Amino acid sequence: MTNDPPAPLGELVRHEDDVLQRIAAIVGRRTIPKGEVHVGDDAAVLAPFVGEALISTDVAVLGVHLDAHLFPLEDLGFKAVASAVSDLAAMGGRPRGAVVAVGSPPGTDLEELHRGIADAAAMTGCPIVGGDLTRSHDVSVAVTVFGECPGRGAVLRSGALAGDELLVTGPLGRSAAGLRRRRAGAPLEDELVVAHRRPWPRLNEGIAARGAGAHAMMDLSDGLGIDLHRLADASGVGFELEQVPVAAGATPEEAISGGEDYELLIATDDAARLRLIFHDRGLRAPITIGHVVASKTERTYNAEEFVRRGWQHQL
């Protein structure tokens, strides 16, 4: 708060507290479990977690993660929460809550931004239990989610074994195709544009895959072209990619390197059990895309080298 002028007495000094109260009314949960404290104290207090605790943080910046000319501000809030919750899905976790730290310049519609945050929180069953606001040049949303893993432990990226089947939870490229369509003038309600604006974390699929004993799992946030390499790097293995399922309306390149699909990538030695559990729970059948090989350097797509490619920030 170094460069702020000292706040004057009287009305203005209540400004931050007032804004916080309006936002708490938007993101606050109507019913807070007995004994818990969400927004309003120094820290949120939650009832004890069951099993391992999972934590992940993601920051989204207007102009970097979302084009303000093409999309409403609430989409930034929605995407920030959804991409963070997807990291819990990628471990097979169950969300317990999230906190949001928002930076914004004067005049930003913080209520619109928080409506997007609240929508994603409600749709993923992940209550917003706290937050922080600050002045900044960028509009940014840093979301931290935490979850729990009752029973069997979290599914890591590093557990893939030679011979495992590789599967994804759905066809790829919808988000990149939606962005392309929006740039070409498609309305916000276009089905693929909605896939870009409102990504859906695969929580049920992640929990089912953990229950089915999957060896390794991650979410495809940056595209199969880079994330498949990351899973292989973490597991110390290679892969033979045999097919990439392309979503209707997307191009093969969008399916490989578009990113932001948030489908799960799963490695398992018992794909039949995985399919059965998905079927029993009414989930869409996972799609086999290839298998894991022992040689770390063997990384092929239909027998040709599969080059690492996808979205990366230039830092």
Place this chain on the structure above:
Amino acid sequence: MTNDPPAPLGELVRHEDDVLQRIAAIVGRRTIPKGEVHVGDDAAVLAPFVGEALISTDVAVLGVHLDAHLFPLEDLGFKAVASAVSDLAAMGGRPRGAVVAVGSPPGTDLEELHRGIADAAAMTGCPIVGGDLTRSHDVSVAVTVFGECPGRGAVLRSGALAGDELLVTGPLGRSAAGLRRRRAGAPLEDELVVAHRRPWPRLNEGIAARGAGAHAMMDLSDGLGIDLHRLADASGVGFELEQVPVAAGATPEEAISGGEDYELLIATDDAARLRLIFHDRGLRAPITIGHVVASKTERTYNAEEFVRRGWQHQL
């Protein structure tokens, strides 16, 4: 990632992963508890928490929370982590870990920033278990900390009762005095300047106060002039402030509205027990500053109205 150019094949595409690896080497803990996963997967995995879970998030922006002309970048990282950990101290919690989401423009010395983050993590016993990096115009650090409350539950702001004694864990105004001295040319090593650059979360004091059955507690991040009102608001009470302990080298005004001292404000009906437990644990004696009264509107300092004042962001 909307406005990034698609990353080219080959070297550049590994840039983000490379930076992440260098940073992980700075903030990563040398010994990770068996069964835990910190940096490197979709989410961090921690062993089960004991008792209630505490969560808090804080964002610090260069130029808002720290003057880049007066202080090194690593101070931004240190202060961001310390102020977040202080929120755990304010509940009487024990830290279990933190995640950091960093936004920065090209050319930012991310390693220096993360050295400050790592220093604060080491000094508070709060390991950095994950993070995220993004491109932005501001240099910003969003820190989310989580802790646990074994035994007796967290101490809230809302529990103060009429008749309670109000105490603080130390004299106030050191941080504001240090900033003033730095602006006047004092070296970075000046004792009060260090108090501004390297705030110390009162974790041991918070745990001791929780054990002593304190009714209410919070940290003085924005100054007694606003935080005492916040505690009274949350508890639905008033107060009679009798003295404000001013740190050596600070002014009375800095002690009241300077902020960033991170001493704890405690309300208890058994100050003798609090003092005894602090003494037994080798902690500095807490200082009585006044007491709680039933009337919400009675808020006085030596019988005159105590007006709400302190740092607030203009949002």
